Amino acid sequence: MNINSTVISGYQALNDISYLLQGKGKALLVTDKNIEGIPAVQALIAQLKQHVASVAVVNSVPPEPSQHDVAAIVAALPTQDVDIVIGVGGGSVLDVAKLLSVLCVAGAPTLDALLAGEKPHSRTCSLLIPTTAGTGSEATPNAILAIPEKETKVGIISPVMLPDYVALVPELTTSMPAHIASSTGIDALCHLIECFTATVSNPVSDNYALIGMKKLFKSIETAVNEPTNLEARLDMLWASYYGGAAIAHAGTHLVHAMSYPLGGKYHLPHGVANAILLTSCMRFVRPAVVSKFAQAYDLLPDADASLDEEAKSHALVDYFAALVQRLKLPDSLEALGIGPDHLPYLVEAALDVQRLMKNVPTAVSAEDVRAVYLTLFPSHQA
Structure with missing residues (x-):
């Protein structure tokens, strides 16, 4: 395209x-x-x-x-x-x-x-x-x-x-409140990392995703914490643009498929829903995309070049979890008053988003989706 x-x-x-x-x-x-x-x-x-x-x-x-x-x-x-x-x-x-x-x-x-x-x-x-x-x-x-x-x-x-x-x-x-800058920034991150690891990824979408992630990793926290920092804000606009361009050439997958029901039924803001799901979804797909996660990790300003690919892939997931917390975004559904009794609906609705589920870089069953959602209810995990 x-x-x-x-x-x-x-x-x-x-x-x-x-x-x-x-x-x-x-x-x-x-x-x-x-x-x-x-x-x-x-x-x-x-x-x-x-x-x-x-x-x-x-x-x-x-x-x-x-x-x-x-x-x-x-x-x-x-x-x-x-x-x-x-x-x-x-x-x-x-x-x-x-x-x-x-x-x-x-x-x-x-x-x-x-x-x-x-x-x-x-x-x-x-x-x-x-x-x-x-x-x-x-x-x-x-x-x-x-x-x-x-x-x-x-x-x-x-x-x-x-x-x-x-x-x-x-x-x-610059007038965007910090919580909006945080959640929209995470949305851009989801676009970039999902398109980069999707089954339909390709050299064009990968190029957009890598450029966008480098700008985002460099500037997302500065843009949130220093709203008048025009350089950081422009970096984030370009990161967002590159994320959109990556979507146009590839497509998102698990985070977005599982976030759609959260927006449709519970009216969670899209970026907030993505922030809640980001770490758990990326932890689930990580074994299938170790090399690409390692490439993304290498773009972090403080990346440790001495790590092997496997360690880098784990470190990227850890970075996602820490970033969501540093940006003061929720990382569980319980914190928003949504209980595990909603799991049957959530699983069925997410699996219905087949145009995105087909892009997940590993096989995904109903039980897999349920297990990922279940991580968003910490007090109900076995």
Whole structure:
């Protein structure tokens, strides 16, 4: 899959985007109310109004949107005749912007048709601007929606949704609270390490994953602890982007398959669910990917080069566990009030995510999935 987006990157990179707006008569800005109030976003809106005849703003995208949320947004659009869709926000906003760039095209499939598997044939021009560093949505062909009736999430996937332009602007992420920076950063880490070890990994996705992990390992804790450190924030934006690009060329596996039910039924934020699962899932797959785990370990700033591959693979899992704790993210479901009586549902729902389960680098049975989930209930382990 080719990613043909033009990437604009760096401090104040949005100060003049008039060259992107030439010939555009109608713009649709997709965001949420919190992001809309950021001064840099207000400046972007002012710039749009200066160069584009008509600017409509959708600021009602909720976290973890459902298909009903998107249907309501589409129904409320003042016009579906737009020349450019601009998404500014976290992964949920960017996913909705990608969908709207398709749904705003005359004769496009309906949202229900897309959910049923029909593929879009075209989209309007699009610019995606992430304000969190985690989902990598700006580089993926995916839009993830919650399906409340089934208590899970589904992905609408098509390369048509990849944007024309991406802007990685570190000052837009400095207002992100520490707990959001932590959980979204772990989401990016999951994308990178899962794609790197997936059955469908390949030299292209591996290259993206290795570059992204090197940036993430170097900067994730600095970005969380020093929110105005623009170098660290830009590193994390690039790590997130590379994670999305790795997804576009490979795919995630066990962490994401097992986290979908946690988001769909219990409405845990996606990054938090991934943080809870990261160590246990990586410990389970480690024996099948020792060499790749050793490669990833070697990217750590304080890697011990004297270790053999087996020791490095164990040390990487230990690093994941310690990182989640240092970032003050939960590492069990018990801490969130979810008990082991939910195990039958969780196991069945995770195994249903076959598009990701097939990417796991080792055989996975229902008992294996149950055993991994069970590690998230420490007081109930044998």
